[in-house]
Amino acid sequence: MNPVLHFPVLNSTNAYAKTHAQELADGTVVCADEQTAGRGRFDRVWVSQLGGLYFSLLLKPQQTAYLQNLTQLMAVSVCQAVRELGADAHLKWPNDVLVNEQKICGILSEAVLKQNRFYALVLGVGINVNQNSLPDVGRPAATLKNLGIPADKSALLNRVLTLFNARLQNALTQGFAAFAADYKNWFPYLGKTVSITNGGQKLFGVAENISSAGTLVVKMPEGLREFSIGDMNA
Structure with missing residues (x-):
């Protein structure tokens, strides 16, 4: 089981995990009900109001050859978890999860350095679960609630972590090959x-x-x- 730290509000779960990386155990999950300064890739704002699932997973792997693929592994894990709930989810390269071409999950990975050397990896995940509405951020987005899919945030978090952990060791030694079949199966853009x-x-x-x-x-x-x-x- 991953140790979970839960906060009502944080500026950013990624920022907390990075700041406290040395004192937190490998596999620690930092979770918040709201984020006041959530971020996505390319420094985009990730609006993080009540109802969404916002968490960061801190990893301190010994094998580092395939770190870049762990973000994609997390995307596959989220995609499978929400598909199990009934959403027709698919992947948009490299690590977004969409339903009906609307974004339902974004993932941001950040490295933690110690004395200018890699020390840890933080995988930040935002899933639109039970928000009633989403502000316009220039990109189509959806929530599971708006799709008519009831979801418990704690159960969804546990399922995502279970799926991720089941493939983590293989991904650390094999990279993308450890989950390539599922990734490609849920990536509908080939040939387009x-x-x-x-x-x-x-x-x-x-x-x-x-x-x-x-x-x-x-x-x-x-x-x-x-x-x-x-x-x-x-």
Whole structure:
């Protein structure tokens, strides 16, 4: 079982986990009912009002070769958990979970350094569960409640952690291969035209594959191009 620290309000569960990384045990979960300064990828604001599930998982792995794939493992775990509740969820590379092309979960991974060397990884997760409404943040979003799917936040948290932990050791030694089949099964964009925003530049092509490293392979007029980071949209 993961030790869980629960707070009514935090500025950011990721910030708390990073600040207290040395005193917290490996596998500790920091959870808050609300966040006043929640963040997503690329420093986007993650609105975190009451009703959502907001948590950060602190990991101190010995094997570090495949750390970049743990964010994708968390996305697969969330996707499976909400699918089990009845949501027709799918993945948007690299780590968003969508329902009806509306975002239901975002994940932010951040490294903790100690004396300029890797010390820990923090996986921050925000799932839209029981909010009555979501403010307009420029991107379509949904909640399980709005989809007519009742969910208990504690039970959902436990299920996500159970699914994640079941594959963690294999992911640390095998990387993306440990969960590639499920990821690709829930990634409906292969063969479709997508855009990739990378370094301020928007590029277009056809999503060809998710590589064995978890990168997105896109067919462009000049040939295949592989992306390890970026914002994909269909």
